[in-house]
Ligand SMILES: Cc1ncc(C[n+]2csc(CCOP(=O)(O)OP(=O)(O)O)c2C)c(N)n1
């Protein structure tokens with residue numbers, strides 16, 4: 001099951017998720033897309049600890065973390 | 077954002093009109109989470125906003141009654157809605173320029189009257205929509221479109237102001253302090269009286285770019301460095317607090 | 329349009345009251361249940377009276393921090409379902425103009441009483457004037473239509489306030505009652521009839537609260553809390569209320585309909601009264617207290633054997649072009665007495681471009697006297 005859903009239609013590529021994720025889950029594509037930035041990719045979904053930081057702080061409401069781990073704790 | 081929150085949105089309004097990395101989107105998320113955690117009836121909420129980027133948070137994104145008003149006047153409109161139909165929950169969301177400059181008079185009087193309104197200030201300390209001019213909450217010495225050499229004026233502390241006016245609940249958080257922010261918005265929404273939440277929300281486009289913090293992440297780092305808890309701040313002298321952002325609940 | 333016959337609030341009989349208080353009672357009779365205002369001479373009596381009376385009928389009264397707040401909170405209350413009103417005078421009316429434009433743009437029914445004093449600026453607070461006629465019509469920015477009504481007696485301060493509410497509800501437009509200090513402070517007797525005609529807005533649920541199939545229609549207006557998920561905005565919007573801030577077609581359609589819904593219903597909106605107009609060689613066109621003086625003048629002229637008549641505009645905006653044209657058809661000279669430097673006369677001259685139209689202005693901060701109108705008009709009466 002997909003644990004991290006990235007809504008590319010809403011994402012504007014601000015890059016916050018890449019920098020804020022403690023587990024280095026996100027990265028960018030190599031090439032600039034038609035939207036004018038290098039699209040975000042979920043590179044290492046398995047590393048995700050479900051802290052939800054990216055979901056709560058994504059300014060474009062583009063990330064959904066499906067909670068599967070019971071003990072998933074939210075930072076901040 | 078969690079999919080169970082999608083029901084509060086008008087999906088056709090997305091992606092938002094905000095710039096990449098605009099803090100207002102984070103605040104939007106926080107407000108909807110607060111509504112959801114409180115299980116408020118979305119059909120009985122009226123979201124009132126003024127003019128500015130912050131005022132676009134509810135309108136047209138929220139699938140509730142929204143009243144997008146004049147620049148500076150949302151609290152006056154909200155007063156009419158609430159007084160005539162007290163069964164409605166009335167939530168004002170607008171920018172710092174809107175609420176504290178042109179609309180300052182309505183802010184202080186609504187706080188004084190202690191009308192049951194939740195007022196959320198999307199405070200980016202700048203006039204975002206009109207191109208980055210100085211606002212009454214711009215920090216001293218910060219560079220803006222109209223203060224190229226640095227802001228010579230002292231900013232307002234909107235929390236101290238509204239406390240002094242008699243508001244029942246007053247707090248400040250940044251969008252980076254997301255969990256306490258959501259909790260605080262929940263408290264504000266359940267306050268029987270005037271509640272004011274000052275939400276520090278980064279504007280990378282108009283503020284960050286001019287002040288050596290061009291991305292949201294860099295602006296977050298700045299917020300982290302400047303934030304200081306209300307309780308800690310109480311023990312400090314005025315000059316020790318210069319440039320700090322006091323976060324927490326202001327009424328005791 | 330749902331029309332109701334309501335029992336009058338006060339027991340039907342003859343009353344002796346001040347115009348501003350009759351206005352307040354008219355508002356209550358019309359169903360006004362929200363008042364927001366800021367004190368200003370010569371209109372404050374309306375608000376003072378309502379501060380006591382509204383709570384008696386489960387209405388809401390609030391004295392706001394300024395006139396901007398007053399008009400905005402009134403608009404908010406209207407969307408919450410209230411029939412709402414504010415009363416003010418010159419300086420306060422000036423402050424309300426941005427809100428007035430907002431009410432036009434969002435098609436919010438509401439009533440604004442402007443008890444006119446002299447200006448510009450603070451002018452003479454206690455003295456009458458009629459200088460806000462054009463301001464009422466054109467004062468807010470952008471292009472739009474408005475309804476402006478002018479009472480000439482205490483009776484009409486009551487009756488036309490009710491009429492103002494009815495028009496506001498039917499056309500979803502702010503209505504301005506353009507009174508003046510004389511009528512506002514005048515005390516005279518008037519009659520409250522047992523029954524009055526009331527119109528209420530169509531507040532049925534609709535997903536198109538800002539558009540109609542007809543290009544001059546008035547859409548239904550759901551209110552807050554009904555579940556209509558309203559998008560109310562003063563920015564340009566489509567029929568659903570969705571902002572369209574760069575779409576030329578939506579902008580054009582909206583402004584055209586806001587104008588057409590008033591223009592195309594002019595014959596239903598415009599009310600005038602004619603006195604001895606049919607055979608008149610000399611026609612006086614006036615409104616408010618100036619019309620009352622003009623009325624004395626035509627009677628005097630008739631006594632002298634001069635065929636003089638008066639056309640009194642109860643509705644100033646929209647302007648009664650057709651009625652004026654037909655009234656003036658056979659007359660030789662038209663006189664327009666008014667308490668300003670000549671505002672209404674500009675419209676009359678526009679309509680009667682082939683006639684001799686004479687302005688009789690007065691700006692001394694007092695009522696225009698019959699003798700002044702008489703003497704000036706006599707210069708043109710052969
Ligand atoms: C009466 C009036 N004056 C000026 C403006 C232009 N204006 C639009 S938004 C804005 C400032 C918005 O700043 P703020 O409220 O801080 O919101 P932000 O865009 O920063 O979120 C101004 C001055 C206006 N719309 N109306």
Ligand code: SF4
Pocket residue numbers: 006010011012013014015016017018040057058059060061062063097
């Ligand atoms: S934080 Fe959100 S908007 Fe920004 S790049 Fe990541 S997914 Fe996109």
Ligand code: SF4
Pocket residue numbers: 004020021022023024025047048049050051052053054055065
């Ligand atoms: S939930 Fe936490 S760990 Fe997982 S991707 Fe988001 S920020 Fe990274």
Ligand code: SF4
Pocket residue numbers: 093094095097098099100129130200204205278279280281282283
């Ligand atoms: S200008 Fe600033 S406040 Fe406005 S959308 Fe852009 S980042 Fe956000």
